[in-house]
Amino acid sequence: MGVDGRRFLWGLGRNYVRYSPGTLGKNMLARVYLTPHLREHSVRREARTRFGARLLVDSEDLIQRHLYMFGVWEPHLTHWLQARLKPGDVFVDVGANIGYFSVLGSSLVGPNGTVVAVEASPAFHRRLVQHAYMNGCGNLRAIQAAASDRDETLRFVQASSRNAGATSTVPYTGPTESEFEVDAHPLTQLLSETELGRARVIKIDVEGAEGAAVRGLKPVLSQLRADVEVVVEVTPERMRALGDSVDELLATFQDRGFHTYQLDNDYDPGSYPAAIRRPRPPRRWLEPVTEEMDLVFSRIDAELLA
Numbered sequence: 288m289g290v291d292g293r294r295f296l297w298g299l300g301r302n303y304v305r306y307s308p309g310t311l312g313k314n315m316l317a318r319v320y321l322t323p324h325l326r327e328h329s330v331r332r333e334a335r336t337r338f339g340a341r342l343l344v345d346s347e348d349l350i351q352r353h354l355y356m357f358g359v360w361e362p363h364l365t366h367w368l369q370a371r372l373k374p375g376d377v378f379v380d381v382g383a384n385i386g387y388f389s390v391l392g393s394s395l396v397g398p399n400g401t402v403v404a405v406e407a408s409p410a411f412h413r414r415l416v417q418h419a420y421m422n423g424c425g426n427l428r429a430i431q432a433a434a435s436d437r438d439e440t441l442r443f444v445q446a447s448s449r450n451a452g453a454t455s456t457v458p459y460t461g462p463t464e465s466e467f468e469v470d471a472h473p474l475t476q477l478l479s480e481t482e483l484g485r486a487r488v489i490k491i492d493v494e495g496a497e498g499a500a501v502r503g504l505k506p507v508l509s510q511l512r513a514d515v516e517v518v519v520e521v522t523p524e525r526m527r528a529l530g531d532s533v534d535e536l537l538a539t540f541q542d543r544g545f546h547t548y549q550l551d552n553d554y555d556p557g558s559y560p561a562a563i564r565r566p567r568p569p570r571r572w573l574e575p576v577t578e579e580m581d582l583v584f585s586r587i588d589a590e591l592l593a
Contacts, residue, residue, distance in 0.1 A: 297324055304356055310560040317356060318557035325352050334358065337563075338369075340390045340422050343414065349554065350384060357559050360387050363551045364518065364581065366566035367592075368392065368488065371516065375399045377485040379478065381434050381500060382406065382492035382520075386415035392488075393424040401426050403482055407433040407443060407469045433471035434493060436502035441471045457495045457528045473503030483507055490518045495525025501536050508543045516585045516592075518550070521576055533576045545584040547572045548592045552581045568593040 300321055304313050325346035334344045334351075337358040344351035353360050368391060372378055378392035383404035392402045404419075404427060406412045412431040419427045433441050433456075441456050445465045475483070491500050497519050504517075517540070523533045537547060548569035553562070569583040569592040576582070585592055 313560035314557035362562040376487035377401045379489040380404045386418040404429045434500040435471035436499045492520040498531030522579045540584040548583040550581040
């Protein structure tokens with residue numbers, strides 16, 4: 288079979304995974320065939336998300352590959368945000384990457400709402416701004432900075448373009464593709480008083496630096512609106528490498544009346560067809576946090592955060 292024939296078959300497989308109803312065979316097709324091919328043979332083009340946004344993607348990268356295959360990233364979180372954010376709300380996206388969640392939030396909070404997207408990487412920030420323009424997100428404010436508990440300059444390392452979202456301040460001694468420095472400030476400085484006061488959901492995904500980001504928010508946590516919810520990707524091993532503690536992060540929220548919930552998140556492409564079809568709400572979490580997971584902190588006291 289020639290090159291054109293193989294391209295046709297790969298395109299057919301991607302279209303089946305992306306557009307056909309049901310889940311029959313999709314997990315195997317996505318995991319065993321499409322993912323290795325799209326990682327090694329990069330596809331660079333515009334992709335449509337399931338909520339109708341236009342995003343420029345490069346399938347070599349983990350996040351962008353999932354967007355190209357499925358039209359969604361982190362389907363459980365996506366579904367939960369769609370149920371949470373309402374017109375007029377403020378959504379804060381810390382670690383915005385190329386802007387998938389920021390653009391989603393923009394469509395949900397509407398012209399009377401606001402999205403504040405904080406992204407440290409200059410390259411991701413440029414793409415975030417481009418995506419905001421492409422999708423008419425006039426309610427989106429993009430900030431190129433890092434979130435911390437003090438004013439400082441941080442050094443970031445990107446180990447591989449195959450998972451550029453893992454770019455981090457965690458010390459790394461292996462081969463790197465790029466490094467950069469960026470100014471960091473507490474969220475209380477990056478956000479205005481109005482944005483803080485109206486924030487409905489604050490999402491923090493900062494690859495190990497969540498301890499400092501949460502400490503920077505700590506002085507105002509008790510003053511935020513009663514229904515505010517904070518989503519944090521917690522990475523215990525990376526936190527320890529930066530001298531931080533998961534227990535301290537949990538206590539920061541629990542001491543201020545927040546309950547802890549775990550939100551399903553699996554980067555395995557084989558898990559996506561079922562997750563898209565039946566997304567699950569966050570469920571109460573009472574166990575020690577010993578591995579990477581997405582946690583939601585809410586003042587609601589329930590078994591499920593539906």
